[in-house]
Amino acid sequence: xxxxxxxAYAEIRGLIxxxxxxxxxxxxxxxxxxxxxxxxxxxxxxxxxxEAELYVVRTDTQRIYVANWSHDDVDEMFALRAMLEAHxxxxxxxxxxxxxxxxxxxxxxxxxxxxxxxxxxVAAFLTDNRRFHQIIIDAAESPRLTTMLAALVEQPVxxxxxxxxxPGELRRSAQEHAALLQAFAARDAEWARAAMTGHxxxxxxxxxxxxxx
Amino acid sequence: xxxxxxxAYAEIRGLIxxxxxxxxxxxxxxxxxxxxxxxxxxxxxxxxxxEAELYVVRTDTQRIYVANWSHDDVDEMFALRAMLEAHxxxxxxxxxxxxxxxxxxxxxxxxxxxxxxxxxxVAAFLTDNRRFHQIIIDAAESPRLTTMLAALVEQPVxxxxxxxxxPGELRRSAQEHAALLQAFAARDAEWARAAMTGHxxxxxxxxxxxxxx
DNA sequence: AGCAATGCTATTGTATACAAATATTGTGGG
DNA sequence: CCCACAATATTTGTATACAATAGCATTGCT
Numbered sequence: 470x471x472x473x474x475x476x477a478y479a480e481i482r483g484l485i486x487x488x489x490x491x492x493x494x495x496x497x498x499x500x501x502x503x504x505x506x507x508x509x510x511x512x513x514x515x516x517x518x519x520e521a522e523l524y525v526v527r528t529d530t531q532r533i534y535v536a537n538w539s540h541d542d543v544d545e546m547f548a549l550r551a552m553l554e555a556h557x558x559x560x561x562x563x564x565x566x567x568x569x570x571x572x573x574x575x576x577x578x579x580x581x582x583x584x585x586x587x588x589x590x591v592a593a594f595l596t597d598n599r600r601f602h603q604i605i606i607d608a609a610e611s612p613r614l615t616t617m618l619a620a621l622v623e624q625p626v627x628x629x630x631x632x633x634x635x636p637g638e639l640r641r642s643a644q645e646h647a648a649l650l651q652a653f654a655a656r657d658a659e660w661a662r663a664a665m666t667g668h669x670x671x672x673x674x675x676x677x678x679x680x681x682x
Numbered sequence: 683x684x685x686x687x688x689x690a691y692a693e694i695r696g697l698i699x700x701x702x703x704x705x706x707x708x709x710x711x712x713x714x715x716x717x718x719x720x721x722x723x724x725x726x727x728x729x730x731x732x733e734a735e736l737y738v739v740r741t742d743t744q745r746i747y748v749a750n751w752s753h754d755d756v757d758e759m760f761a762l763r764a765m766l767e768a769h770x771x772x773x774x775x776x777x778x779x780x781x782x783x784x785x786x787x788x789x790x791x792x793x794x795x796x797x798x799x800x801x802x803x804v805a806a807f808l809t810d811n812r813r814f815h816q817i818i819i820d821a822a823e824s825p826r827l828t829t830m831l832a833a834l835v836e837q838p839v840x841x842x843x844x845x846x847x848x849p850g851e852l853r854r855s856a857q858e859h860a861a862l863l864q865a866f867a868a869r870d871a872e873w874a875r876a877a878m879t880g881h882x883x884x885x886x887x888x889x890x891x892x893x894x895x
Numbered sequence: 896a897g898c899a900a901t902g903c904t905a906t907t908g909t910a911t912a913c914a915a916a917t918a919t920t921g922t923g924g925g
Numbered sequence: 926c927c928c929a930c931a932a933t934a935t936t937t938g939t940a941t942a943c944a945a946t947a948g949c950a951t952t953g954c955t
Contacts, residue, residue: 508910517730545824552765611758617830721940
């Protein structure tokens, strides 16, 4: 993407993630254009991208609002993510090369270090966790899967809640990553699928426990 | 969508489906704008939509080409579709109301009639088949699932091959729909999931058999 | 002849003006 | 007081002009 569109995208995304534009609030192209210091054209492009990534929703009359995720929506999102990411893991198991596998191991070493700290370094955990999952998705070598999962991971509602995970849950997550690494090393697609399914579904329940009502 | 954007979308999609714009051929905004009789702005919107639906691909330098599906791509598409549509069927089984269920039965009656004709009315089969699947997806009540499946069903490569299905395969398809109807009537989510998985995967193999090399 | 640099052409990116559609406000009638 | 309808304001849709950038070919050098 080009400069102005990128800027608009980052700016609007920031408004949503920071909470300055709370869920359900209306967004108008012109107001956003003013805020971002660009014209409406790149704002429109950015909004289409944010719509695809489910940050915003569009009514039948083309008006745009910040997405408002219900608990059911979040559950459904995790269910879809579990299916698709497990599929990605299964594909990756038979395709991943040693370089990517090493990168994965390296990632989890850093995750374990972040978790072992007191207090746990949640920001570092989240960064390397995202990297870990992205390496697997890339190794699955399926552009369609990549596109679809981009719309599911890193949702605002998930990010806002991430800081509330307990140290025990963070440790558990790192252990599950280790199991995944074993499945990859064994080139066992079904093991990888099962491990990833469990990993995401456990995360789903952790989220429910940590989420504010 | 608005008039000009709709028109551009339909026109470009037609070019791709008819083969006038063959896979791999480059598309430029201005040429498309001329063909469609609109300006570049609605063409850009239409291209974004077609990109999301995987009809076209965009290079890293923002140039657009008609998508070129390899056999592996098609296999992967069917695998994803089987997972997601089976999930939709499972959700639909416990949510579908009697009106939608009747609509589904009505659809399959027409499908059976189209199949029974000699020669089989493939166009009618395809139309009602699409309706059948769409009713299920809608009954699943998951906007995310709806969006994702929109990118997988009715791909050009699938449409081009549809006419080659054998009468036996068309009949088999109608029978599988009947099984799905039973699962819905019984409100059995796992039965519905299994029936849909089998239905799509069988279709995948039919496609491979019918597809030209 | 092969390669690189440079200018030219084609294509996409952005801004802006205006048209169309949608929401809102106010006013009159019941 | 409430509802319907009309006038008005707001917002999105489209066209067009111009800017920036990527691709291409020509030319000059080694």
